[in-house]
Amino acid sequence: xxxxxxxxxxxxxxxxxxxxxxxxxxxxxxxxxxxxxxxxxxxxxxxxxxxxxxxxxxxxxxxxxxxxxxxxxxxxxxxxxxxxxxxxxxxxxxxxxxxxxxxxxxxxxxxxxxxxxxxxxxxxxx
Numbered sequence: 001x002x003x004x005x006x007x008x009x010x011x012x013x014x015x016x017x018x019x020x021x022x023x024x025x026x027x028x029x030x031x032x033x034x035x036x037x038x039x040x041x042x043x044x045x046x047x048x049x050x051x052x053x054x055x056x057x058x059x060x061x062x063x064x065x066x067x068x069x070x071x072x073x074x075x076x077x078x079x080x081x082x083x084x085x086x087x088x089x090x091x092x093x094x095x096x097x098x099x100x101x102x103x104x105x106x107x108x109x110x111x112x113x114x115x116x117x118x119x120x121x122x123x124x125x126x
Contacts, residue, residue, distance in 0.1 A: 022084070022085070023081060023084065025077075025080055026077040026078070026080040026081040026084070027077070028077075029073050029074070029076055029077035029080065030073070030074050030077040032070075032073055033069075033070040033071065033072070033073030033074035033077065034070065034074070035070070036061075036066045036067070036069050036070030036073065037066070037067050037070035037071070039066070040062060040063055040066050040067070041060070041061070041062045041066050042060075042061055042066045042069055042070060043058035043059065043060055043061065043069070044058065044059050044060075044061045044065070044069040044072075044115060044118050044119065044122060045057075045058060045059075045115070046058070046059040046119065059122060061118055061121075061122050062125070063121075063125065064121055065118045065119075065121035065122045065125065066118070068114050068115070068117045068118035068121060069114070069115065069118040071110075071114050072110070072111045072112075072114035072115040072118060073111075075107040075108075075110040075111045075114060076107070076108070076111040078103065078104075078107040079104055079105075079107040079108040079111065082100060082103060082104035082107070083104060088100060
């Protein structure tokens with residue numbers, strides 16, 4: 001086997017491994033969101049009490065509420081993916097930079113909207 005082929009394979013493995021490890025949290029959030037959607041059950045972060053807003057617990061959700069929660073986890077993963085790493089180069093087209101910013105911040109807003117909707121659906125079902 002030629003040396004160039006071996007070095008090329010190692011470079012591909014390093015790039016794939018670096019991508020997976022560098023984006024582990026968004027990848028796990030996406031997989032959990034897909035699990036919530038496909039299994040129609042999962043958990044949603046809920047505030048623990050009105051007095052202490054910085055604590056939360058994981059409330060079980062089922063049905064449509066789990067779909068909303070799963071979509072919220074996927075949109076949070078999208079925000080995390082676009083927030084990590086290098087920002088886009090300055091010589092990129094301004095349209096692409098603006099679209100990236102809209103998707104990044106829009107996905108964070110969508111996370112909270114979807115989770116709020118899942119919270120309302122969870123309260124209606126219980």
